[in-house]
Amino acid sequence: MIEIRGIKKAFGKTEAVRGVTLTVSKGEFFGLLGPNGAGKTTTINILSTLLKPDAGTVRIGGYDVQREAAQCKQLIGVVPQELALYDDLSAMENLIFWGRLYNIKRADAAERSLEMLRLFELDHRRNSLLKTFSGGMKRRVNIAAAMIHRPEILLMDEPTVGVDPQSRHQIYQILAQFSAQGITIIYTTHQMDEVEKLCSRIGIIDHGKLIACGTLDELRAFSGDSQLIVVTFENIQPDKLEMLKKKFSQSVKIADDRLSFKTENVAADLPPLISRCTELGLIIRHVAIERANLETIFLSLTGRKLRE
Amino acid sequence: MIKIALKDIRIFLRDIKGLLLTFLLPIVLITLFGLAFGGLARNSAKDRPANIYVADLDSSAASIQTIQKLDSLDEIALTPISLAVGKENVMNGNKLAMLVFYQGFGDSIESGGTEPVELFYDDARELEANLIQYALISNLMEIMGSQSIRKKIMKSVNQRFPDIDSSIMANIEDEIALQFTPVSNKEDTLAAATTIGSQIGSLKVSPLARKKSIDWALIQSFAGTAVMMLLFGVAAIGSSLLGERDEGTLKRLLYAPMNPLQILFGKMLYSMLLATIQLIVMLAFTVWVLGLEINGNLFYVFLLIITTAYACASFGVFIASISGSRKQAESLATIVILIMSAIGGSMIPLFFMPAFMRKMAVVTINYWSIQGFFDTLGRNAGFMDIALSIAMLLLIGTAMTVVSAFLFRKHIYKVA
Numbered sequence: 001m002i003e004i005r006g007i008k009k010a011f012g013k014t015e016a017v018r019g020v021t022l023t024v025s026k027g028e029f030f031g032l033l034g035p036n037g038a039g040k041t042t043t044i045n046i047l048s049t050l051l052k053p054d055a056g057t058v059r060i061g062g063y064d065v066q067r068e069a070a071q072c073k074q075l076i077g078v079v080p081q082e083l084a085l086y087d088d089l090s091a092m093e094n095l096i097f098w099g100r101l102y103n104i105k106r107a108d109a110a111e112r113s114l115e116m117l118r119l120f121e122l123d124h125r126r127n128s129l130l131k132t133f134s135g136g137m138k139r140r141v142n143i144a145a146a147m148i149h150r151p152e153i154l155l156m157d158e159p160t161v162g163v164d165p166q167s168r169h170q171i172y173q174i175l176a177q178f179s180a181q182g183i184t185i186i187y188t189t190h191q192m193d194e195v196e197k198l199c200s201r202i203g204i205i206d207h208g209k210l211i212a213c214g215t216l217d218e219l220r221a222f223s224g225d226s227q228l229i230v231v232t233f234e235n236i237q238p239d240k241l242e243m244l245k246k247k248f249s250q251s252v253k254i255a256d257d258r259l260s261f262k263t264e265n266v267a268a269d270l271p272p273l274i275s276r277c278t279e280l281g282l283i284i285r286h287v288a289i290e291r292a293n294l295e296t297i298f299l300s301l302t303g304r305k306l307r308e
Numbered sequence: 309m310i311k312i313a314l315k316d317i318r319i320f321l322r323d324i325k326g327l328l329l330t331f332l333l334p335i336v337l338i339t340l341f342g343l344a345f346g347g348l349a350r351n352s353a354k355d356r357p358a359n360i361y362v363a364d365l366d367s368s369a370a371s372i373q374t375i376q377k378l379d380s381l382d383e384i385a386l387t388p389i390s391l392a393v394g395k396e397n398v399m400n401g402n403k404l405a406m407l408v409f410y411q412g413f414g415d416s417i418e419s420g421g422t423e424p425v426e427l428f429y430d431d432a433r434e435l436e437a438n439l440i441q442y443a444l445i446s447n448l449m450e451i452m453g454s455q456s457i458r459k460k461i462m463k464s465v466n467q468r469f470p471d472i473d474s475s476i477m478a479n480i481e482d483e484i485a486l487q488f489t490p491v492s493n494k495e496d497t498l499a500a501a502t503t504i505g506s507q508i509g510s511l512k513v514s515p516l517a518r519k520k521s522i523d524w525a526l527i528q529s530f531a532g533t534a535v536m537m538l539l540f541g542v543a544a545i546g547s548s549l550l551g552e553r554d555e556g557t558l559k560r561l562l563y564a565p566m567n568p569l570q571i572l573f574g575k576m577l578y579s580m581l582l583a584t585i586q587l588i589v590m591l592a593f594t595v596w597v598l599g600l601e602i603n604g605n606l607f608y609v610f611l612l613i614i615t616t617a618y619a620c621a622s623f624g625v626f627i628a629s630i631s632g633s634r635k636q637a638e639s640l641a642t643i644v645i646l647i648m649s650a651i652g653g654s655m656i657p658l659f660f661m662p663a664f665m666r667k668m669a670v671v672t673i674n675y676w677s678i679q680g681f682f683d684t685l686g687r688n689a690g691f692m693d694i695a696l697s698i699a700m701l702l703l704i705g706t707a708m709t710v711v712s713a714f715l716f717r718k719h720i721y722k723v724a
Contacts, residue, residue, distance in 0.1 A: 048563055073565040080563075082556025088319045100311050101564035129322075145560070 001026040001153060001184045002047065007056030009042050016042040018208035019056070024186060024201075026152075029179045031199030032188040033294060035304070039208040040188035041081065044157045047186065048078045060153065074102070077151035079159045083138045084145075087131035091122055091141050094130060095148050102149035109148070116144035119174060136167030143171065153184045160194065172198060192294035202294070206302050220292045227289055228296045229261040229270055234283035247276055253303030257285075262300045312561070312574025313581065316545070320582065330586055334537035335593050341529035342598055358440050361394040361406035362386040366424075368414025375409070377451045383443050398430050405429035405440050418459060438660065523600055524686060530594040531681035532654035534587055535674045536645065538620045541586060542579040543641030546624030549575050550634040562720070572625055572716045576709070579621035580614075587613045604684035608694055612684055615698050616677040619705035623673060626708035629715040648672040676700040 002024040009017040017039045024030045034040050045051040046058060049069040057064065063071040085094050092113050099109035117123040120140040130138060143159055156175075160168050175198060179185055189195060195202050196216060203213040212222050233241075236257045244259065245252045253260050263269040266289055277284055290296045298304070320326060362378075364371050379386040386407070389397070394406040410424035417423060427444060429437035462481055465472075549572070552558040561571050591609070594600045602609065627644065631637035649655050651665055652674025658666055669675040680697030683689035 050559065050562055070565045073563065076563075078560070078563045080556055080559055082559070084556035084560035086315070086319060086557065088322045089315070093318065097311065097315050098560070098564070101561070101566060103565075 001028070001061060002186070003057075003059045004043075004047075005057045007043070007046055007053040007058060009039075009046060009051060009053050015208050017046070017053070020205070020208070020210045021056075022203060022210060022213065024184060026184055027179065027182045029175075029185045029198055029200045030187065031195035031202040032186060032205055033190065033192065033195050033202055033298070034188075034205035035190055038205045040205055041157055042208075043205070044078070044155050044186070044188055047155055048076060049073060074149070075151055076153045076155055077146035077149065079143050079146040079154065079156040081157045081159075081161060083135075083142050085130055085138060085141055088129060090127045090129055091117060091133070092126040094141060095145055098145045099148040104149060112148055112150070113144075116147060117141075119177075120144050121170065134164075135162050136164045139163045139167060140171065143174070147178070151183070153186070154178060156185065156187045158189050159187075160189070160191070192298075196294055204294075204298060204301060206298075206304075211301050212297070216294070219294070219297050222297075226262045226264045226300075227266055227291055228300060229263060229266060229273060230286075230288045230290060230299075231259045231261070231273070231277065231284055232286040233257050233259070233277075234285045237280075237282060240280040240282055243280060244276060244282070248273065253300065255303045260296075260299050260303065309570045309574040309577060312571060313578040316548075316575070316578040317581065320578075330541055330582070331589055334533055334586065334590050337533045337537065338529050338590060338594055339598065341533050342526050342594075344529075358383060358404065358436075358443065359385045359387065360440060361389040361397070361403055363389055363391040363394050363406060363408045365391060365411050366409045366413040370414035370417050371409040374413075374448070374451050378407075378444070378447060381443075381447055384440075384447070395428060398428055401430055403430070404436055407444065419463065442659075524682070526594060526598055526600040527682055527685050528653075528657050528678070529598075530590060530600065531678040531685075532649075532657070532674070534590045535616060535620070535652075535677045536649040536654040537590075538583050538586060538616070539623060539645045539648065539673065540641070542583055542620045542624030543627050543637070543645060544624075545575060545579045545582070545621075546626070546628035547631070547634045547637035547641065549625065549628045550631060550637055554634060558720075568717060568720050569713055571720075572629075572713060575628075576621045576625050579624050580617045583617035583620050584613055587617060600685070602685050603688040604686070605688070605690075608684045608689070608691065609681075611698060612677070612680040612694060612701075615701040615705070616673070616680070619673045619677070619701040619708075622705040622708040622712065625712040625716075629712040629719075648674050651675075653678045670700075673701065673704055676704070 002022075004020055004022040006019050006021050007017055008015070008019055020039070020043060032040050032043065042051065046053050047060065047065065049065050049072055052066060057066075059065070060072045061075045063075070065072045086097070089097065092110070095113035095116060096106065096109045099112055100106065104112065114123060114126065117126050120143070122137060122140060122144075125133065125137070130141065133141065139160065139162070143156070146154060146156075160171055163171065172194075175185065175187075179198075179200075187195070187199060201213070201215055202219060203210050204219070205211070212219055214222060234257075241254045241259065245254055248261060253262075261269065261273055270287075270289075274284070274287070292300070362375055364375060375386060375388075378384050387403075389406065391406075391408060394403070394408075397403045398406050406428045408426045408428065410426065412424055425448070427437075427441060429440070431437075458481075465477070465480060549558070552561070558571070562568060591613070595602060624641075627637050627641045631640055651661075651668050652672030653661075653669060654674045658669060658675070658678070661669070676697045680694050680701070683694045683697065687693070
């Protein structure tokens with residue numbers, strides 16, 4: 001459904017996307033996970049035809065996004081990070097307006113708008129001006145507006161930012177429904193729990209590169225299906241941390257005051273690690289053993305926490 | 309494009325403060341400017357005549373009579389003085405101007421020669437002096453013009469046909485006297501209404517009122533204020549394009565299957581519709597409430613309203629397209645509109661301005677629109693008379709639209 005081949009995009013000297021290649025099949029719920037500035041939004045903007053890649057190609061439903069942008073636009077619905085709605089229009093008026101831009105007849109647009117508002121449990125407020133809505137309600141309308149023309153693909157750029165847990169849960173349920181209906185979803189976020197809950201496949205993007213891609217299990221396997229010993233130090237001595245890294249080779253990643261040691265046998269590896277730290281005069285503040293989840297996978301892949 | 313315009317109209321109609329500012333504020337300003345320019349108080353000249361010196365070095369019957377006639381006018385009050393003292397007082401700024409009737413004034417009228425009259429004025433008060441000059445010329449032309457011209461023609465006839473029979477000569481003189489009443493001289497002077505029914509020498513001066521009276525002050529108030537307020541209104545709409553960018557709705561508009569220029573033209577269409585309605589409401593108020601009588605063809609008035617609205621709408625999107633942010637657009641628009649209004653005749657009528665300012669005015673929307681409204685509302689101009697104003701408004705509008713479209717296409721994807 002979506003084929004991305006080696007796309008690159010730079011803004012001046014900043015390389016936002018550096019050769020991302022990815023395929024998303026029809027009906028797949030794909031999560032694009034990465035920290036802020038990793039290149040998620042730039043990738044979404046390229047997919048939504050808003051940005052032209054410097055290199056590479058993107059095909060959506062068989063159409064080239066650059067040469068056949070109009071056909072691609074009909075296939076996709078985009079939920080931007082911003083609440084891109086008109087506060088002085090009612091929820092219905094907003095949805096009808098966005099629907100009409102896709103050349104849907106007024107009566108049909110009205111019918112679909114009501115249908116969407118029912119789905120998002122906002123039909124009782126359909127005639128209220130959007131400025132009277134809570135943040136969570138606006139987020140729901142924001143998603144509804146992207147679905148009004150019944151797209152086959154939904155591109156969502158951090159759609160639950162600032163949403164209360166109740167609204168978030170409702171959004172997850174609706175997205176699961178869309179996915180069950182065969183709608184292909186690309187969901188960018190830096191919230192790991194969202195991706196773990198919703199996505200059938202996950203791509204991890206960092207510094208503009210797709211560093212891993214697969215199901216959660218595949219990613220665990222990719223990162224060694226191991227556990228992670230995370231040691232936080234009181235005193236930061238980079239030269240000594242480097243010595244530690246040399247001793248334990250590839251398994252150790254260091255970022256700031258923290259060392260993460262990927263292991264398949266905690267019982268065997270923890271004691272020598274601690275004694276080596278003590279020998280080097282490093283004062284340990286905290287030691288944690290973590291099972292591989294997206295956070296630890298990301299940490300093991302990049303040596304950094306996702307929210308850094 | 310239409311969908312975007314309709315959406316904006318719907319949002320606009322919900323904004324009560326915006327509605328009041330769009331329609332009420334211009335109406336208040338038109339009324340205030342109307343009062344300031346004297347359009348709503350037609351006898352106000354009596355209350356504030358221009359007081360200047362007069363030095364009569366001729367002391368002939370003709371000069372005395374002319375001075376008396378001038379002094380009897382509502383808008384001019386003359387104070388007799390000697391030439392030297394008068395000059396000094398004017399130079400010192402104690403008086404605006406001095407009118408001097410040199411020796412030989414009476415003879416020159418009798419002989420058909422050039423009348424030796426001079427107006428000295430304080431060059432520090434050039435604007436006021438222009439007004440005085442204007443009033444004096446029109447009134448002097450009326451008081452002495454026809455008599456002088458008649459004499460000049462008779463002198464010329466005598467010189468060319470010295471042997472002509474005296475009875476034939478008398479007939480010619482009667483015929484010329486009949487033809488050279490002030491009516492033919494003053495057909496287009498603004499002061500016509502002020503001299504109605506006056507009697508000069510042996511000549512009867514007939515009323516020169518047009519079929520309908522023309523209230524130039526009201527036309528100036530309407531046209532000047534309307535264009536200026538329109539520019540402020542459309543600039544705000546133009547900068548709302550940048551607001552859409554800031555709020556993310558522009559990005560969402562770009563997701564939709566439409567040409568980006570449709571967004572720009574949608575905004576322009578909305579601006580044009582609103583500007584047209586605004587102009588019609590302001591004109592209707594000026595006609596029905598302030599009492600302006602339209603002398604021209606209503607279709608031409610409407611044509612001018614549409615072209616003015618187009619030029620103003622283009623200005624709005626132009627300002628948005630050259631600005632980096634909404635705040636920048638608002639500041640830039642305010643500065644440009646105030647400058648255009650000042651030199652284009654919205655704030656100060658063009659005829660008050662020195663020649664170089666009037667030349668500068670031609671680059672403004674205000675100038676062409678105001679000129680067009682003067683022609684259509686006041687002068688009953690034909691299409692060819694307003695064609696230049698319409699063409700210039702279309703030209704300015706199209707130039708700004710083309711530049712805006714180019715810049716918009718170039719920069720729009722920076723939203724991503």
